[in-house]
Amino acid sequence: MSTGKKISTFIIFSIVLIIYFFGYNYDYKSSYIISVGFFLLLLFSYVGLTLSTYERIAGENPGSFFFNPWKKIRYIVLSSLLTITLVILIFSTIFISLELSKNRKNKFLNSSETKNIEGLISKTDSIPQRYGKRPVAYLNYKINDNDYDFELSNPDGKYKVKQKVKLKYSLEHPDMFEILE
Secondary structure, three states: OOHHHHHHHHHHHHHHHHHHHHHHHOOOOOHHHHHHHHHHHHHHHHHHHHHHHHHHHHOOOHHHHHHOHHHHHHHHHHHHHHHHHHHHHHHHHHHHHHHHHHHHHHHHHOOOOEEEEEEEEEEEEEEEEOOEEEEEEEEEEEEOOEEEEEEEEOOOOOOOOOOEEEEEEEOOOOOOEEEEO
16 A cells, blocks of 8 residues: 555544544534535545555556556546545535534533523624525624624524524533524
């Protein structure tokens, strides 16, 4: 196994293990930056894996690779298997991370260390998208001199400016909340 392949494989499996063990922080605070970093590392690892596969199949004389159809077919099959495996790995990791995040949030919000508070819809807006706009409302609440602002989906316009919203939040993590209807 080439050095590039070893490094790429190590990076992929270490990222997957990190996400499995610490994935409950997904969708919490600034985890999007970490997620983008993980995705870029996975992408570069994939490039390293396919390049090392090409090196192994092409051999010492890569010029003959383009004139040998069996080497091309072998490269395409191995690269396709690597791609399929990596895509399955990425989507399963994202799914598991989202489930862990949801379970963690539910654990904190269903514990006895919660408190109810009223939040205020500070403004409503429409975020432009490719086809149309996505209506949102901005929720604000204050706990111990800390302001918390969140963007809520508002597709049917149920949130209005200066509307009070009842919330339940975690005392341990005040930025984890649940809207009580």
